[in-house]
Amino acid sequence: MSDIESRIEEELDRRDSAPGEERITEHELAGGLSGYLLGFGLAILLTIASFLAAQTGLIYQPAVISALVVLAIAQMGVHLVFFLHLTTGPDNTNNVLALAFGVLIVALVVIGSVWIMAHLNVNMAPMSAHQAEMMP
Numbered sequence: 001m002s003d004i005e006s007r008i009e010e011e012l013d014r015r016d017s018a019p020g021e022e023r024i025t026e027h028e029l030a031g032g033l034s035g036y037l038l039g040f041g042l043a044i045l046l047t048i049a050s051f052l053a054a055q056t057g058l059i060y061q062p063a064v065i066s067a068l069v070v071l072a073i074a075q076m077g078v079h080l081v082f083f084l085h086l087t088t089g090p091d092n093t094n095n096v097l098a099l100a101f102g103v104l105i106v107a108l109v110v111i112g113s114v115w116i117m118a119h120l121n122v123n124m125a126p127m128s129a130h131q132a133e134m135m136p
Contacts, residue, residue, distance in 0.1 A: 039082025046075045 050071045053059050059067050080086040086095055 035082055039078055042078045042082070043075060046071055046078065050075075 050068055053064055053067045053071065080099070084095075086092060086099065088096075
């Protein structure tokens with residue numbers, strides 16, 4: 001089978017797939033066993049870097065939290081690209097939108113919970129001395 005015939009067959013095969021379905025080929029960065037091993041290596045390096053940032057004096061102490069946030073976001077990016085195969089290709093539009101919607105829902109739940117708890121704390125009636133004595 002020639003190179004042209006294999007391209008035509010691959011193109012025909014792509015038309016037969018469902019929307020949002022992605023085929024990872026071996027020659028892509030995140031494709032095949034080498035992509036998984038590269039992602040695993042990057043994830044290990046980022047994990048070691050976060051432990052070093054937290055437990056050594058290599059980073060200025062007030063900036064450790066910022067460094068950990070940056071490393072955590074990089075770790076999420078590695079997982080999304082190398083293990084979930086989330087890329088910017090045209091076949092991944094639905095996956096990116098689903099991820100964005102999931103992040104929105106989680107953010108709304110967390111921010112809403114913090115907001116409700118803050119308002120409950122402010123609007124709670126103070127306890128009288130008699131009520132404090134009655135508590136076990």
